[in-house]
Amino acid sequence: MLPKILHNMEVQVQRSTIISDGGPNAPAVPATEVPLTVFDRFASNIHIAVLFAFASPTPANDALVDGLRNTFKHFPTLTARLGYSLTHRRPCILMGGGGGGGAQVVEATVSSELSDHLPLKPSPELQRLHPNPGAGAQLFQVQFNRFMCGGLIIGFSVHHRVADGHSMGAFFTAWAKAVRGAPIDRLPVYDQSWLKPRRPPRCEFQHWGQDFIPTTPHHNVLTKNVDPSKITNILLKYPSDYLKKLKAKVDNKFTTFETLSAHLWRKITIARRLQDYEHTTVRVPVNGRARLKPLVSDDFFGNLVVNAYPKGNVKVLIDGGLVKAASIIHEAIAEIDKGYFQSFIDFGELHGEEELVPAYDVDGNLLSPTLEMDSWVRFRFHEMDLGGGGELRSFLPTWVPFEGLMMFLPGLGEEGGVDVFVTLLQDHAELLRQISHSLD
Structure with missing residues (x-):
C-alpha cells in the first residue's frame, strides 16, 4: 500500500x-x-x-x-x-x-x-x-x-x-x-423497559420541524452548503483558573458548561458578524438517563439524548452580557425534563413506521446562525488506561468539514480546565481566536 x-x-x-x-x-x-x-x-x-x-x-x-x-x-x-x-x-x-x-x-x-x-x-x-x-x-x-x-x-x-x-x-x-487484564466491573445494560409510550400516546411538544424534518413533498428544507476548504477547525484552551474568573462574572449561578457555552455563544456570534436583528439558536444535547422517571440505568448502552434549543436575538444576546446568555441556556436545558422525554417516546410510537429524518441529516455543512454544543467532559474518555505505563497525552476529534460545531473536551494538562474544539469558516475562526478569551 x-x-x-x-x-x-x-x-x-x-x-x-x-x-x-x-x-x-x-x-x-x-x-x-x-x-x-x-x-x-x-x-x-x-x-x-x-x-x-x-x-x-x-x-x-x-x-x-x-x-x-x-x-x-x-x-x-x-x-x-x-x-x-x-x-x-x-x-x-x-x-x-x-x-x-x-x-x-x-x-x-x-x-x-x-x-x-x-x-x-x-x-x-x-x-x-x-x-x-x-x-x-x-x-x-x-x-x-x-x-x-x-x-x-x-x-x-x-x-x-x-x-x-x-x-x-x-x-x-x-x-x-x-x-x-482487569475485570469489567460495570457491564452495559440493554433493558428498554423504560421505553413505554402512554396510552394513548400524545405529544405535548413540537418534534416535527425541530427534531425531525417532515418528508412530505410540500415541505421545503433550506440546506446551506459551502466549499469545505473554507471551513477550519480550531482548539481553544480554557484552564481552570480562567473558568473560575468566568464563573465569577455570573456569581457562580450557572454550571461550568452553561457559563462557558454562553461565553462562546456570544463570541462566535460576534465572530460570525451576525446582524442585530438576526436570531441565533444553540442545539444542546441533553442526556435522558437521569431525567426519565424512574431513572434509567447510567450503564444503559445505546442512544438516549434529545436536544435543548436555546434561542436569542443577536442584539439582546450581545447587549445582555454573559448573565443573559447563560440564563437563556440554563432555562432551555431545564425545560428538557421527564415530560419532554416522554413526549419524545410517544412521538416515536405515533410515527415509528414513518421515515424519520433528523434535522442533523439535512443541515448541509453550514449551520450559521445555529450552533451545536456537545460536552464530552463527563464521557470518561480521559480515564482510558491501557496499562504498561504509557499515559494518555492527547485526545481530539478528527477533522470535521462542517461549520458550527463545538465540542467540550477535558483538559489533560496540568492546568486542567476545558478544551473546546470549534468548527467555523476560516475568517470567522481567525476573529474568534482574537476575542475568545476576552472577559468583556
Whole structure:
C-alpha cells in the first residue's frame, strides 16, 4: 500500500482485518433484529471519529485486539450492522447471521516520533489516522498507529446510530480494563423497559420541524452548503483558573458548561458578524438517563439524548452580557425534563413506521446562525488506561468539514480546565481566536 503523509510523518498501513466478539472459529448464529429506538433514529446517520494519543510504553497490537474481542462480548451491537426490519417496519440493528458485521481493525506504522506531533492540533490530515468510514460497512472501526518511539495514536470511528457519547465512554473504559487484564466491573445494560409510550400516546411538544424534518413533498428544507476548504477547525484552551474568573462574572449561578457555552455563544456570534436583528439558536444535547422517571440505568448502552434549543436575538444576546446568555441556556436545558422525554417516546410510537429524518441529516455543512454544543467532559474518555505505563497525552476529534460545531473536551494538562474544539469558516475562526478569551 502507498504511504500516507501527515505533517512529515509517514503512515504506512500494514494490515486490515475484520474481527468479531467470538473470534474466527466462533459458531454462526441466526440474525436477530433489534429495532432502532426513536432516540437511535434521532442520532446523526454518520460515524463519529476520535483520536487518542498514548506515550510509550504501550501494549502490543495483539493485546489491544484481544481486549477488543473480550469487550465486544459485552457490547454486541458494536459488531452488528444496520438494516431494515420488515416485521417491525422500521430501521434496525442486525446481530449475527454474517454478511457485513464485525469490527474493522487497521494496523499502521509511523516513521517518526510521537513527541514531534504533540499536542495534537486540528488538521485535515488527522483523518489519515483512522479508517475511512465510507470504505466499509462496519459500525465500529479502529486504526492503531505505531510510532518509532513506541508511542501510539488510536483512531476510532463509531456509527452514532448505535451509541451516544455517554455509552462510548463506558465502552472505552471497559476495553482499557480488558487490555490490562482487569475485570469489567460495570457491564452495559440493554433493558428498554423504560421505553413505554402512554396510552394513548400524545405529544405535548413540537418534534416535527425541530427534531425531525417532515418528508412530505410540500415541505421545503433550506440546506446551506459551502466549499469545505473554507471551513477550519480550531482548539481553544480554557484552564481552570480562567473558568473560575468566568464563573465569577455570573456569581457562580450557572454550571461550568452553561457559563462557558454562553461565553462562546456570544463570541462566535460576534465572530460570525451576525446582524442585530438576526436570531441565533444553540442545539444542546441533553442526556435522558437521569431525567426519565424512574431513572434509567447510567450503564444503559445505546442512544438516549434529545436536544435543548436555546434561542436569542443577536442584539439582546450581545447587549445582555454573559448573565443573559447563560440564563437563556440554563432555562432551555431545564425545560428538557421527564415530560419532554416522554413526549419524545410517544412521538416515536405515533410515527415509528414513518421515515424519520433528523434535522442533523439535512443541515448541509453550514449551520450559521445555529450552533451545536456537545460536552464530552463527563464521557470518561480521559480515564482510558491501557496499562504498561504509557499515559494518555492527547485526545481530539478528527477533522470535521462542517461549520458550527463545538465540542467540550477535558483538559489533560496540568492546568486542567476545558478544551473546546470549534468548527467555523476560516475568517470567522481567525476573529474568534482574537476575542475568545476576552472577559468583556
